[in-house]
Structure formats: C-alpha cells, structure tokens
Amino acid sequence: MDLPVMPPVKPMLAKPVKALPDGPMSYEPKWDGYRCIVFRDGDEVVLGSRNEKPLDRYFPEMRAPLLDALPERCVVDGELFVAIDGRLDFDALGQRIHPAESRVAMLAERTPAEFVAFDVLALGDESLISQPFEARRAVLEDIAGGFHPPIHLAPATRDPAVAMEWFDAFEGAGLDGLIVKPLGDPYTFDKRTQFKLKHVRSADCVVAGYRIHKSGDGVGSLILGLYSPEGQLWHVGVAASFTAARRRELLDEVAPLVMEDFSGHPWSAWLDAEANADGSMPGAPNRWSGARGGDHSWIPLRPERVVEVSYTWATAGRFRGTTKMLRWRPDREPGSCSTEQLAEPEPVPIHEVLGAG
CATH class of the missing domain: 2.40.50.140 (Nucleic acid-binding proteins)
Known part of the structure; x- marks a missing residue:
C-alpha cells in the first residue's frame, strides 16, 4: 500500500458544547458506531480504528462493498454501524469484536455492518488534509456518486435550524446528537477541533x-x-x-x-x-x-x-x-x-x- 496518507491514523475529534457554536459550519448527525478510516490502494483495503487498531478481521463483509464503491486510491473517514430493525444497535456492533474467526464469520452474515462516510483525507496521489472541510466535503460528495448500500454518505446541512430538527428527530434512530464542523478547518489528526452537541x-x-x-x-x-x-x-x-x-x-x-x-x-x-x-x-x-x-x-x-x-x-x-x-x-x-x-x-x-x- 502506497497512499499520500498511510495507516495508522488517529482521526480528527470533537469537543462537547452546550449549544451550536457561531460561524460558518456544517452540521451532521452524530453516529453511534465504530470510527473507521478506510484506506484503499487498488485491491488492498485497510480498516483503521480510532485507536489505530485494525478492524479488518472483525468486518470481513465490508471488503467487497468498499472495493465496489470507493475510488481506486483514497482514504475516507467514517463510521461502521449495525442497524437492527431499522435502528442503530451498538450492542450488536460490539459483539462483532470477537477473537473466534468462526463467530466473526457467523455474525458478519447475521448482523452485517454498514459504513457511513463523512470526510476524505486523500484521493489518488493527493493528500487533502490541508484543504478546508468545505473543499473536502465537495470531493466526498463527488465520490459518493458511486455509493450504494451498505456504503453511505453522511447527510449534512449548513442550516442550524435544520440541524436542530435532526437533533430532536434522529435520536429515535439511535443517533445521539450532532457533529459540528467549521467549514474552513483542515483535517487535524487526534485534535478536538470540531464540536459535538449531545443529549444530556x-x-x-x-x-x-x-x-x-x-x-x-x-x-x-x-x-x-x-x-x-x-x-x-x-x-x-x-x-x-x-x-x-x-x-x-x-x-x-x-x-x-x-x-x-x-x-x-x-x-x-x-x-x-x-x-x-x-x-x-x-x-x-x-x-x-x-x-x-x-x-x-x-x-x-x-x-x-x-x-x-x-x-x-x-x-x-x-x-x-x-x-x-x-x-x-x-x-x-x-x-x-x-x-x-x-x-x-x-x-x-x-x-x-x-x-x-
């Protein structure tokens, strides 16, 4: 694997706030899953976790959909989740982290994971980490033209009123708030430069x-x-x-x-x-x-x-x-x-x- 951004990577983080911050922002639902940075170089795919531990062996069912949906060479930040009866189920997701290969294979079939993308760190030979989020989001939306379930694009809005409607409504799907991203910020590894508004x-x-x-x-x-x-x-x-x-x-x-x-x-x-x-x-x-x-x-x-x-x-x-x-x-x-x-x-x-x- 030879990409402009190589694994392992500690992803960008968010700090808690009690109200939506001022300024030009992008608002997204906050997912309750496992943070996952996908590195793809041709036929090679690596799933990196927030703690820099590989997730590949626990989610073997994701390899084929990611190869089908993502560009040949890219690094995409997102979240793995499991939905049961149309709702996020963190317990089912947690059961996927198991040492026995046979159980991993069984659960991959019974409770398959999905991936929602919300940022892009590299495309082709170009690193995008110094680009503002607004530009990275535009690249991600272009990439997302090739997405189909179980690979998804995270919804986003720049309207705080719409964001607060999501904050209230989407909790019923298992989401726990909003992620708020300054449009002009670069991608900063392991730094809490974004914001999160959560139900308390x-x-x-x-x-x-x-x-x-x-x-x-x-x-x-x-x-x-x-x-x-x-x-x-x-x-x-x-x-x-x-x-x-x-x-x-x-x-x-x-x-x-x-x-x-x-x-x-x-x-x-x-x-x-x-x-x-x-x-x-x-x-x-x-x-x-x-x-x-x-x-x-x-x-x-x-x-x-x-x-x-x-x-x-x-x-x-x-x-x-x-x-x-x-x-x-x-x-x-x-x-x-x-x-x-x-x-x-x-x-x-x-x-x-x-x-x-």
Missing part, C-alpha cells in the same frame, strides 16, 4: 459495585443498576471520569458497602468465569483491552446507595456514551430506581437519517 439527561441509579482505577489509586468506575418492572436489578452501565482526589474519596465512601460474601449479591453469577465467557458482564475482560493484561475484576457492593448520574442517551435498558456521577441521593430508596426513568425517543427508521440533507 439524568437518572437515579443503584450502585452495585465498583472497579479500581487502572492506576490502582481509588475508584475507577461505579457499576450501576436499575430495577426492571419484574423487580430484577439490571446492570445499565458505569459512571467514571473521576479526578484523582475524588477516586480516593469514593473508595472511603463505598467501603462500608463491600460484601465479603458475594453469594447474596444480585449479580453473584457474574463472578463466575464461565458465565463471563462472552465478555458482556462486569468483571469480564474488555475485548479490546484484554490482551494488555491488568486487573479487570470488580468489587460487589450491597445495593443500598443511590447515585444521580448524567447520561446522553439509553437504548435497550443501557446507558450509551459517557455517564458521569452528579451526586449521592440519600433521599432515594434503591427499590425506587427503576428502568422507567430511561426515556427512549419515538423510533425513526435509519433510512430517514441517511436520506436527509
């Missing part, structure tokens, strides 16, 4: 366990639960991103709740290695980080304390994106923390998003 909500959750921070100093994340209508405590996500001082404080605050006998915990079965085999439960090694080693265990707590957290959105009874602790809620009983708090928007078919703009 709060919920009161039961703290059912915690993990030690990777530094070994204090609480890295609180493991959260909510009660289902049947009275079962469901694992709904974690709250993290604490300062070093707060991590140490939290360790003291949860210490009285640590369970010496795990058998009475609602999630005691999750401590079993065989039950954790698919990597979907607290304590299971993350499929991306497991190879690095380290302690991925969790410490069960008596589910007696309630914490209020902020979150961007939730699907299938689980938080998506960043979930942050706001405060302890000593006035709330754990049993009153139900999944009914997680408001889900009216469903919107993904084809309506892809056909916008």
